[in-house]
Amino acid sequence: MSQEIIINSTPQQIRVALLENDQVAELNIERRKHRGIVGNIYRGRVTKVLPGMQAAFVDIGLKKDAFLYVSDVYDNLEDEDTDFGDDEIEQEPAPKKRKHSKRPLIQDLLTRDQEVLVQIAKEPLGTKGARVTCHISLPGRYIVFMPTVEHIGVSRRIPSQGERNRLRKILKAVKPSNSGFIVRTAGEGREESDLVADIDFLVRLWGTIKQRNEGVTAPALVHEDLDLGLRTVRDLFTNKVEKLIIDSEEDYQKVLDFTEVTMPHLVDRIRLFVKDIPIFDHYGIEAELEKALQRKVWLKSGGYLVIDRAEALVAIDVNTGKFVGKKNLEDTIVKTNLEAAKEVARQVRLRDLGGIIIVDFIDMESQENKRKVVSTLEKELANDRARTNVLELTELGLVQMTRKRVRESLRQMLYQPCPYCKGMGHIKSEETICYEIQGAIQRIVSTTEKGNITVKAHPAVIAMLKNEEREIIQSIEEAYRRKIRLQEDKDLHQEVFNVSSN
Structure with missing residues (x-):
């Protein structure tokens, strides 16, 4: 699979597209005035402890207090729900849980007005404040450093067991005590010196963060993650990417400087786009972006998807549309569902849909065909960096799935509720x-x-x-x-x- 990264940078916003086989696979947008805060670290003050919910509210200086679950406070990686880097899900499954006599209670761990160091795990969404965790994770180029837990892991996207064992052996030899490290996908095949250099950098960064934390009073920002452009280089720019093309000379130089320090072997793949035509127009991304905001998505066969967002979930309906098939009804339905399964996986990733997602496939009689459709959906979702979980088809032809939601979807970011209908989509006749x-x-x-x-x-x-x-x-x-x-x-x-x- 060929990959390219296209970056459109202006003084107002940064837009990043990941192309896979010349097709847009991911789109990320960050406004300069409203930079994303996932990964930022704050010194916060507990404003309320809620025993009934086993959670607490923490003032970190944003409009709304952040939400902190008890599982994000006590030091137990086995019970922790973690993502690393930019929606990254590259840690191995945690070891089997040890038997715990009793989980700690939030009221025993935190008190009102207590100051805590927390990291943003999820952006504020809708009426909800940000979700935070006390389990800090610092992503580097090859390593994710977790200074508050004892753990060693290797990206599950590294398939070779021999390579996994080699990387684990390196980590065990160089890992400081009372800390955790996970080798990212980009660490595959890297020399021990590369991994050690990354670890040393992250350990020094953690020392700087601790010093800053001691010198501020809550609420205060202690550490800000990289902007979207440099995060993209850190998290997406791997050996699999053939070219990274950017249209801003200033940001081009920043990317070059960053890459020369972190991965000099990839510098010659970075290009400055100098044509007069807008870069997203040149690569057909602008048209793809417009399509990604539409409710209806046409399939090549003539069928189509209808994608609707409700308060608690996303519903995707599959229809045969203009496709009438050639053999029989079951064959027509299966072909439509298989094509739809591939497009559903693409649209979920492209639109950055999260939470509960229900896909209403067209009813099929054959159990084998049902398994084939679900298998196709799971296979296509394997390329998604966000954590997904797909359940079997129900008797009604529904597939229930969840996808890790860290920030607003593409539509939520670019649209606002209609002031005339107040977001309902309808008014009285x-x-x-x-x-x-x-x-x-x-x-x-x-x-x-x-x-x-x-x-x-x-x-x-x-x-x-x-x-x-x-x-x-x-x-x-x-x-x-x-x-x-x-x-x-x-x-x-x-x-x-x-x-x-x-």
Whole structure:
């Protein structure tokens, strides 16, 4: 698989696309004014301890207090739910859990006004504050350093058992006591000196962080992670990437300098894009970005996906659409579902969808075909850096899956709720408002004996009252012998009206 990284950098934002076989696989966007905070380390102050939820709220200087679970406080890696680097899920499965007599309680670990060193594990999402952990992890080029736990691990994406054993042996020989290290995918095949250099750098960085922590009062930022451009170089720029192309001369030089220090063997793969056409247009990424924001995704066969986000989950519906097949119904359905499974995996990764995801495949009769569809979905998701968990097809043809959510999805980042419909996607029809106005007029004429009635409403509603629904006005005027005056107000929302008696 050929890979390329395309970086569009402006004074306002950085946009990064990962191309796999000339197709956009991942898109990341970071605004300069609103940089991502995952990976940042803060000295925070506990504002509230919640025994009923076994969690605490921590003031770290953001608009909303951060949320800290008890499992992110006590020193027990086996119970910890961790991700390293930029959504990285490269640690090995933890060793078998030791039997614990009793888990510590949050009220025994933290007290109000206590100051704690925490790291952002998940961005603030919607109405929720950030999620933080006391288990600090510092990603380097080849190593992830965990200074608060005792652990050795190797990326599960390194398949060779011999290489895994070699890397573990190196770590055991050089690892400082009372600390944890995980070899990242980029560490595969690296010399011991490369790994040791990374470890030394991360240990020095941790020393600097501890010094800064001692010199500040909560709430305070102690350590800020790299910006999106340099994070991309650190986390994505591997031997598998053929080229990294960037259109900003200033950031090009920064990337060069960073790469010369951390991975000099890849410097000659970095290119400065100098053409007049925008870089995302040149590589077809802008059009792909626009498609990634649409609700409907067409498949090459003529079928399509419909992707909807609800409050608690993402629903993806598979439809045959224009595809009618050639042999029989089951064959048509299976072909559509297999194509859809590949596209679902691509769209989930491209749009950075997270949380609970429900995929409604078209019903199939054969158990073998069902297994084939799920297997295809799992195989395609294997390239995803975010942690995913796929369950078997249900009797209703649904696949339930979860995907680690660390930050807002692409759509959440680029869109805002519609101010007119308040994010609902629908408003009441003109007809509905006409009938609501009818009820409001009847309430007024039943409680007042004299005077004309004035109705102020949106022009579209007034137009319907004068035409299709004019019987409403005529019947009330005749029954109560009261004149009703209709008045347009273009500044009114279509659902808002005013009925008054003069």
